[in-house]
Amino acid sequence: MDLHLALGQGFSVNSASSAIHEFIDICRRLGPPRKANPPGLSYLRLFPGYQKIVNGFVNRIAALSYDGMPMVERTKLSAWGSVQWRIRQRLLKRWGKKAGGKQIFVPVEEQTFLQEANQFIDDLFSSAGSDFQGKPVVLNQGGSYWRPVFSTQYYGDRHVVVVNRDPRGIFASFIFGGYAYPGRDVKLFCKWYRQVMSLRDQKEWASPLVTTIQYESFVLEHKRETEKLCDILHLSPTARSTYDPEASKRNVDKFMKILSRNELDVIEKELSDYLFL
Template identity: 25%
Template sequence: MRVITCTSYYGTGSSAVTDYVTEFETVKSLGEYEIRILHDMDGVTDLQYHLTENHNRHNSGHAIKRFKKLVDFYAGNRLASRYEPFFQNRWREISYKYINSLVDFSYRGWWQYDLLDKGEKYYYYKMMLNKFYKLTIGRNNSHVLNMLPKEITYCGHPTKEAFLEKTRNYVAELMEAANPENAPMLMVDQLVPSSEIWRYLPFFDDIKVIVVERDPRDLYILEKYQWQCRIIPTDDVETFCEWYKYTRAHRKTEVFNPEKVKLIQFKDLMYRYDETTTDLCNFLGLNENDHKFPKQHLDLSKSIENTQLWKRYDIGSNLKFIEHELAEYLYDYDTVLGGAK
């Protein structure tokens, strides 16, 4: 099974690629729901760092605990099911199996971050209880109160090779659970981030990554006037441009593995559809004869409405500022449309 994933810089249009790939009968697609356990804070790569690269008597065990907490969060509940349905309701089961494989031993114990993770007020409440105890009935004792008598501390220190093997098995088992139909390819959104992709490729037996980029002029307008999610800064255009360059800075030094990673422009799917999709098929190993539902998921007429937005929104001098500051990221209409901007 080949895993296909899209990644982006927020709002840059990776869902368009997901929609296109979903139109192939040889692809099982999980849709646009993001599966981010590998690269989120407290996810697999944080676990890798604390267990194998910077092992520490406190931090390593706590990293396992934080990972388990993230697993539980992503499992969901009755209000929000999150990951469980995508993995045949085996998300927590498979993830716990992975956690157990990384733990050498455990014991009843705690340290300050176990308290702090429960909230700053809880932390100081427990500290005051201990202080009161030491001033009263415990004043002649050398020990302190057991703040968290039921807390479990985990200890794990796998080698780098062992961690990689266990993680590959974990990822493979998750992908198999997500693909009960045994389709030749599985489409999962945002499995890896858009930066330092090389860190994540060893976790997979066979993966192809599509990085999707978008013209900063459109992104600025979409966030400022339509989405208004406050994830992208648009209060002033100077900060927007700084943020845009900040999130793409890795491309100045990071070299994508051309056999595994491909960078495309969102607008190429709109204005160079045939050429771009043929290129995608060749890269992903898709057979165009299996494209049984063309343009049923990727709505070109709708997507193209979100291009060249500066023609519909008057952003004044901000347009010129973006074009000057982010010139290297602008979509090349001169080449694609013969200068018809």
């Protein structure tokens, strides 16, 4: 979605070029297996022809490209580095050689980009052969909670499942990680939660493309919720699954043991409209 916005509604020559370079860098880092703990999937192994597919997509979303350096890259240079870069550029031009630096990209029109993005994703999964052929593909966090329709338009024929959770459980999870989220101050969390919930696009949430489920309901009323979800997604409710709702039941009210009485009281007062239990 960031790439789409930079090449479309937020277009400028510099921002578009920076966004494409960032996309190329992310794809490069996703290619080989991660050595960190836990190890990550290798897209090079999962999707045969991965790098060729990425390169083809980049070529198709760039109407033209030429040698240069996006402004954001130039600002990373030191004063001396900037002087060296300019001298080098002048010498290369004088010698009639290809200029150094990164490429500047001018993107295709937005509708063409959307078509190519859809084709790019189709190419990835079709390259994986029988592993995905004839099977529904489920992408975890494959879109934006706040813009579930706009952020998933690159997938073509899709249905979006948005999961809600009791804010007490969310705050308890923030305590143990996620430095981008307020997990140390319950009053700040309540303000944060109300604000981010107000940013939801209500029209998109009401779209027939979107189904919302409550995490706690899915766990405690698993059979009923599974049948409802499978009906919407045209799946068999008897299909084999490795998910064990009994294990998840221990997490439904785990926040009662993690949060203090004061933290529970604050959330139950400030966010009463969002509580499940």
